[in-house]
Amino acid sequence: MTILRKRPLVKTESKCSHTTSAKKTKIKQEEVVPQPVDIDWVKSLPNKQFFEWIVARNGNVPNRWAKPLDASILFTPALTKVPDKFPETYARMRVLRSRILAPVDIVGGSSIPVTVALKCGISKDQISPRDYRLQVLLCVMLSSQTKDEVAAMAMYNIAQYCMDELHCRQGITLEAILRTEETKLDELIHSVGFHTRKAKYILSTCQILQDQHLGDVPATIDELLVLPGVGPKMAYLTLQKAWGKIEGICVDVHVDRLTKIWKWVDPQKCKTPDQTRIQLQNWLPRGLWTEINGLLVGFGQIITKSRNVRDLLKFLPPEDPRNSLDWDLQSQLYKEIQHNIMSYPKWVKFLEESPELNADAASLDEVDVKQEDNPSEQDDIRVKVED
Numbered sequence: 032m033t034i035l036r037k038r039p040l041v042k043t044e045s046k047c048s049h050t051t052s053a054k055k056t057k058i059k060q061e062e063v064v065p066q067p068v069d070i071d072w073v074k075s076l077p078n079k080q081f082f083e084w085i086v087a088r089n090g091n092v093p094n095r096w097a098k099p100l101d102a103s104i105l106f107t108p109a110l111t112k113v114p115d116k117f118p119e120t121y122a123r124m125r126v127l128r129s130r131i132l133a134p135v136d137i138v139g140g141s142s143i144p145v146t147v148a149l150k151c152g153i154s155k156d157q158i159s160p161r162d163y164r165l166q167v168l169l170c171v172m173l174s175s176q177t178k179d180e181v182a183a184m185a186m187y188n189i190a191q192y193c194m195d196e197l198h199c200r201q202g203i204t205l206e207a208i209l210r211t212e213e214t215k216l217d218e219l220i221h222s223v224g225f226h227t228r229k230a231k232y233i234l235s236t237c238q239i240l241q242d243q244h245l246g247d248v249p250a251t252i253d254e255l256l257v258l259p260g261v262g263p264k265m266a267y268l269t270l271q272k273a274w275g276k277i278e279g280i281c282v283d284v285h286v287d288r289l290t291k292i293w294k295w296v297d298p299q300k301c302k303t304p305d306q307t308r309i310q311l312q313n314w315l316p317r318g319l320w321t322e323i324n325g326l327l328v329g330f331g332q333i334i335t336k337s338r339n340v341r342d343l344l345k346f347l348p349p350e351d352p353r354n355s356l357d358w359d360l361q362s363q364l365y366k367e368i369q370h371n372i373m374s375y376p377k378w379v380k381f382l383e384e385s386p387e388l389n390a391d392a393a394s395l396d397e398v399d400v401k402q403e404d405n406p407s408e409q410d411d412i413r414v415k416v417e418d
Contacts, residue, residue, distance in 0.1 A: 068276045070250045074160075081160040088275035089141065090321055096129035104318030113314050114295050116379060121319075123382040123389070124326060131364050132356055133329035137343045138183035141272035143170040144203075146346050147186045151194060153202050162204050164248040164273040165240070169203065171265045171272075172233060176224040176284075179332075180343055185220040192219055205246050208237045232260030250274050263305045271321065280315065281324040282308040285331025293375040334369045 068088075076084060105118050114120075138146055144166035145155055158166075166186070174182040186203070192215070193199040193207040201207075208216075217230035236258045240246055248269065249255050255266035267279040280286075282304040291298040296310040315323065347354055371381035382388055 068274060070274065073274060074247070076160060078156055078158065078160060081163075082155060085272075085275055089271060094129070095322070096125045096326070100125070100318075105316050107314065107316055111314050114293070117295075120379055120382055123385070124330075126388040127364075127368075127382070127385070128326055128329055130360075131329065131333060131368075132343075132353060132361060133332045134179040134343055135325055135328045135332060137346055137353070138179040139325065139328075140170045140174060140179075140268055141167055143179075143183045143186050147183060147190050148202055149348065150187060150346065151190045151202055153190075153200075157201070159201065161247050162201060165205055165208075165237075166203050167273040168236070168248050168261075168265075168269050169208075169233060171269050172229060172236070172260055173220060173223050175229075175260075175262075175265065180346070181222050183346060185223050185226075188219040189216070205237055205240060208233065209241065229260065232258075235259040236261070248273050250276065252278060263308065267308075268324070277317075277320050280308050280311050280320050282311070283324070283328065285328045286311075286324055289327050289331055289372070292373065293378060330368060330372060333365050334372055 073081070073084070100122070105121075107113060136142075144158065144163050147166075148155065148158055169189075170182060170186060173185050189208075189211075190202040192211070193202055193204070197207050197210055199207040211219075211234075213230050213234055216233065217227050220226045220230060223229060239258060240248065244254070249258070250270070252263075252266050252270060255261055255269055256263065261269075263279070264281055264283050268281040270276040270278055271281065282290075284304070287301075287304040287307045290296045290307055290311060291301060296307050301307040301310055311323075312320075344354060367381070371377045
């Protein structure tokens with residue numbers, strides 16, 4: 032049983048000047064090429080307008096995967112070489128993804144601040160954009176080599192401490208974190224991987240934000256990468272989720288592993304996730320940079336047998352329609368994915384033999400994706416590699 036909710040019309044302000052009378056325009060869920068972001072304008076947005084804009088910019092809507100892509104998103108430059116059958120495979124993956132519930136859908140990095148706030152009695156309209164950006168950065172730091180649901184619980188512990196012991200009604204703020212002793216912070220996040228190191232990194236990072244960035248999260252990749260404990264994957268994800276800047280693909284362990292299994296990158300030349308990111312960016316259409324992480328992470332998470340998806344429901348409000356998911360169907364889908372995801376040929380065959388997944392792919396039949404004609408090399412991906 033697939034639970035879909037109608038996407039509301041999202042409006043926001045398009046900046047003509049720094050005045051408060053900016054003209055309102057509609058924001059599309061997907062942009063063929065994500066447009067540059069005016070950071071000063073983003074900083075000027077009040078709570079409601081900021082969250083409307085950031086949700087639309089990142090496409091974080093409940094029925095994201097069920098919404099067919101604009102076929103023009105998949106156009107690539109004439110000399111770009113892409114994986115065989117990539118458009119069809121990608122389209123069917125999105126349809127299947129719309130039918131499964133993964134941890135990233137509930138407690139992904141950008142969702143944790145709002146999810147945790149609601150559990151603490153803080154409504155979304157009470158979260159300041161600056162606090163939200165900080166919380167996104169902290170979530171990303173905590174989630175490194177840690178399951179999303181574990182990172183969410185750590186954030187909940189911090190929020191409760193800030194409210195109960197530090198009497199900070201807003202929950203997690205920069206000021207509250209800087210008032211927290213390192214040993215206490217370590218205790219609050221003890222369930223995450225490398226918690227002692229992360230407690231030190233978080234406090235050092237927050238001090239840098241206060242001293243060098245006027246208490247806000249940096250909005251450039253270079254400034255983020257010099258923060259203690261922040262690597263490329265964290266930096267690109269923070270830029271996207273906190274500022275709406277899509278400057279690179281976020282490659283975590285799931286994206287790195289799956290793109291190598293499917294030969295979307297050359298496993299021999301991609302020894303690190305950052306090398307995988309560079310190869311992907313050489314051919315993947317810019318319109319997909321926003322969503323590919325969430326798409327592949329969802330598949331990667333559900334093939335981790337140690338996960339119990341039902342445990343995620345403690346982060347959902349009782350009235351959330353995802354509580355009514357058919358768990359028997361979810362279990363069957365998980366087993367099929369686990370069986371087929373280990374090789375690109377098996378995965379493509381699995382998608383092609385599922386006629387119910389064709390709906391989203393139908394609109395892509397006329398897409399002219401430039402590649403070399405070589406039907407005998409269906410598993411070979413011809414990708415230009417950066418030196």
